[in-house]
Amino acid sequence: MTVFKNADGKPVLLNIVKAIQDNKTYLGDIDGLIGDGDHGMNMNKGFTLFETRFKDKDFTFTEGLDELGNILFSEIGGSMGPIYGTIFMDTSEAGEDLDTITVSDLSTMLEAGLKGLQEIVESQVGDKTLVDTLSPAVDSLKASAAAGEDYNTALEKMKAAAEAGKESTKDLVAKFGRSSRLGERSRGVLDAGAVSCCIILTAMADGICKELS
DSSP, X not given: OOOEEGGGOHHHHHHHHXXXXXXXXXXXXXXXXXXXXXXXXXXXXXXXXXXXXXXXXXXXXXXXXXXXXXXXXXXXXXXXXXXXXXXXXXXXXXXXXXXXXXXXXXXXXXXXXXXXXXXXXXOOTTSSSTHHHHHHHHHHHHHHXXXXXXXXXXXXXXXHHHHHXXXXXXXXXXXXXXXXXXXXXXXXXXXXXXXXXXXXHHXXXXXXXXXXX
16 A cells, blocks of 8 residues: 655645646736736745755655745735645644554645635635535545555546646636626636646645655
8 A cells, every 4th residue: 555654745845835836837828817916926935935945854644744834924915825825834733743644644635725724715616716626636546545445546536626626627617706796707617726736736646646655
């Protein structure tokens, strides 16, 4: 049985950082269609700050998530900093005592992040937010854990669920944020938060797959 060790988390976090950096312009372009266009810039700022401060230090997966969450929560502009900060810190807290992180553990951790977010933003699936990406990803992981699937299978399914969730936002009407003011005019465009969440989850999954032992 393949396992993911908490101690092997540094490359996973740095893989997520690179994915956000590589998609800075793309995220800004998407956000600019129905938002203020700063999502890519703000996300890149926060993730790059984390890289600068911690690339030469050792840290576990959960320690990295907590440090990244703290930076996003307190040091980047816009609404997405506190949102992602909360997700990462609550995800970290749910797994901080683990030496090895199973598929079931990861699903529990990400579910804690989702629940933490929904305590500050009452967003549900269908509201055209990153919840449309994160919630089905969590559900997929939980189903894989219940079925006893191995990590590679579970993570591929999670990536597919996140992608499908992200794509679903194109046909939805925004209920939160600046884009909610547009009403029906927000339909036909992907939600920027859902896109960045899909990028993060995909990079996380790919990073974990490389570290399995």
